[in-house]
Amino acid sequence: MAQAALIDPSHPPEQSTAPRPAAVEIAGVTKTFQRRTGGTHLALAPIDLAVADGEFVSILGPSGCGKSTLLYIVGGFVPPSTGAVTVGGRPVTGPGPDRGPVFQEFALFPWKTVLGNVAYGPRQAGASKADAETKARGLLARVGLSAYETFYPKELSGGMKQRVAIARTLAYDPAILLMDEPFGALDAHTRLKLQNDLLALWERDRKTVLFVTHAVDEAVYLSDRIVVMSRQPGRIKEIVPVDLPRPRHRDELLLDARYQRYVIDIERLIEDPPEEAGA
Amino acid sequence: MIRAWRSDALVGILPLAALVALWWGIVAAGLAPRALLPSPVAVFGRTLASVADPAFLLHAWATLSRLFAGFLVALVLGVGLGLAGATNRFVGGVLRPVVRILAPVPKIALYPAFVLSLGFGDASKIVLVVADALFPILLATYQGAARVEPKLVWSALAAGTSRRAAVWTVVLPATLPSILTGSRIGLVVACIVVFLAEMITSTDGLGYLLVRAARSFQTVEMFVPLIAISALGLALNGALAALRRRLLAGFPNED
Numbered sequence: 001m002a003q004a005a006l007i008d009p010s011h012p013p014e015q016s017t018a019p020r021p022a023a024v025e026i027a028g029v030t031k032t033f034q035r036r037t038g039g040t041h042l043a044l045a046p047i048d049l050a051v052a053d054g055e056f057v058s059i060l061g062p063s064g065c066g067k068s069t070l071l072y073i074v075g076g077f078v079p080p081s082t083g084a085v086t087v088g089g090r091p092v093t094g095p096g097p098d099r100g101p102v103f104q105e106f107a108l109f110p111w112k113t114v115l116g117n118v119a120y121g122p123r124q125a126g127a128s129k130a131d132a133e134t135k136a137r138g139l140l141a142r143v144g145l146s147a148y149e150t151f152y153p154k155e156l157s158g159g160m161k162q163r164v165a166i167a168r169t170l171a172y173d174p175a176i177l178l179m180d181e182p183f184g185a186l187d188a189h190t191r192l193k194l195q196n197d198l199l200a201l202w203e204r205d206r207k208t209v210l211f212v213t214h215a216v217d218e219a220v221y222l223s224d225r226i227v228v229m230s231r232q233p234g235r236i237k238e239i240v241p242v243d244l245p246r247p248r249h250r251d252e253l254l255l256d257a258r259y260q261r262y263v264i265d266i267e268r269l270i271e272d273p274p275e276e277a278g279a
Numbered sequence: 280m281i282r283a284w285r286s287d288a289l290v291g292i293l294p295l296a297a298l299v300a301l302w303w304g305i306v307a308a309g310l311a312p313r314a315l316l317p318s319p320v321a322v323f324g325r326t327l328a329s330v331a332d333p334a335f336l337l338h339a340w341a342t343l344s345r346l347f348a349g350f351l352v353a354l355v356l357g358v359g360l361g362l363a364g365a366t367n368r369f370v371g372g373v374l375r376p377v378v379r380i381l382a383p384v385p386k387i388a389l390y391p392a393f394v395l396s397l398g399f400g401d402a403s404k405i406v407l408v409v410a411d412a413l414f415p416i417l418l419a420t421y422q423g424a425a426r427v428e429p430k431l432v433w434s435a436l437a438a439g440t441s442r443r444a445a446v447w448t449v450v451l452p453a454t455l456p457s458i459l460t461g462s463r464i465g466l467v468v469a470c471i472v473v474f475l476a477e478m479i480t481s482t483d484g485l486g487y488l489l490v491r492a493a494r495s496f497q498t499v500e501m502f503v504p505l506i507a508i509s510a511l512g513l514a515l516n517g518a519l520a521a522l523r524r525r526l527l528a529g530f531p532n533e534d
Contacts, residue, residue, distance in 0.1 A: 110531070
């Protein structure tokens with residue numbers, strides 16, 4: 001029911017997300033880096049954010065605002081300096097198969113074929129080689145790369161690599177997808193295509209998605225809510241619920257005045273000179 | 280591809296041919312006494328004859344077995360220590376100063392000590408090969424493993440792999456290009472050092488053959504083991520290059 005409410009444009013997103021359990025709870029998370037020259041650098045000021053189950057949340061901000069660091073902290077790859085992240089009610093102490101990352105750099109295993117990359121997760125979970133490969137073939141079919149299973153990643157285009165990376169992550173069926181500027185390294189055409197495919201995928205599975213990006217149009221197109229961050233130190237400037245109907249279609253959306261309004265407003269929000277905050 | 284390889288091989292053969300021609304020219308012009316510098320024709324003729332000689336092959340086998348034994352131990356130790364040092368902070372902390380002190384030590388200087396403690400047999404020579412071939416492999420592995428893209432490891436950890444298992448399933452394969460580069464250097468060093476050890480104290484092996492020939496002024500025989508060891512090195516290098524192409528099929532091409 002909660003998901004149906006999300007599609008219904010007449011309901012403000014606050015109402016539709018409020019009753020659902022929090023999938024990710026970020027409470028008072030900060031990150032301080034030691035400077036090589038001595039001293040410290042506050043990369044993330046205290047961040048509080050709750051992401052509902054099945055919600056698509058983008059984290060948007062200029063480079064250096066700590067948006068990727070925040071994602072890595074949720075992933076358990078980087079520990080927070082203070083504060084805590086809970087996922088499904090359990091505190092995050094390290095990476096786990098409940099949170100699947102997708103990186104801008106793809107991070108595919110170069111020594112494994114496409115099939116081997118996607119089968120990696122199921123293999124690690126203890127599936128037999130045959131079962132893991134069956135599962136991997138199913139996922140490769142979903143991302144349209146069945147013909148490429150014997151290829152090495154280096155033989156693929158950027159868009160194909162990212163499809164493989166997404167399939168590799170989906171192969172261990174994480175409840176939450178952590179996407180770190182996943183389409184940032186792709187050309188404009190491929191980027192649009194993968195956005196559409198990701199939306200179709202998400203509309204089918206309704207996984208919780210945390211999506212880091214610096215592209216405003218991408219964030220508005222994909223998200224239920226947009227967390228706008230500012231720099232020095234990285235902190236949440238504003239959280240913008242995106243009240244646009246789903247399923248979304250780019251051609252309709254581009255003509256939609258509300259979509260245009262969101263893009264313009266958020267661009268302005270980012271352009272504003274960041275207020276100086278005491279570190 | 281094959282054509283490019285052929286022309287590469289051709290370009291590689293040219294200076295070798297020039298060197299042999301120079302050698303032949305010096306001998307033919309009588310610039311060097313024949314007793315000290317035999318003609319290349321005599322040397323290559325004797326080398327070819329030696330390949331069919333079981334006694335010579337036994338010597339070559341003695342050298343080869345020491346070389347392989349030492350190289351394999353160095354490979355296992357170097358890769359193991361390099362990986363452990365790069366992935367475990369404690370091991371790395373212990374390993375770094377030790378390697379810094381031991382790596383520049385000329386290992387051949389330790390050979391008398393190895394002979395005293397391990398005897399004149401294979402053990403002291405193999406240990407010398409290990410000591411010399413270890414460091415290039417260890418250093419290459421350590422640096423390669425320390426530079427593995429963290430997101431590769433993260434991708435594995437997120438898939439449910441333990442940190443320990445990720446060392447084997449991600450860090451080791453990702454380090455393979457560096458390991459093979461280190462191995463290539465280690466293999467050349469092993470060729471040199473096993474020959475040296477056999478020249479110093481031995482009763483068999485190619486190095487021993489050279490010293491024995493030199494002591495009795497048999498200059499033709501003196502060159503045979505030299506050509507044999509360089510042919511051996513060339514063959515081993517070729518085998519390693521083939522292995523590299525096979526193992527690194529998925530990695531980005533180097534230059």
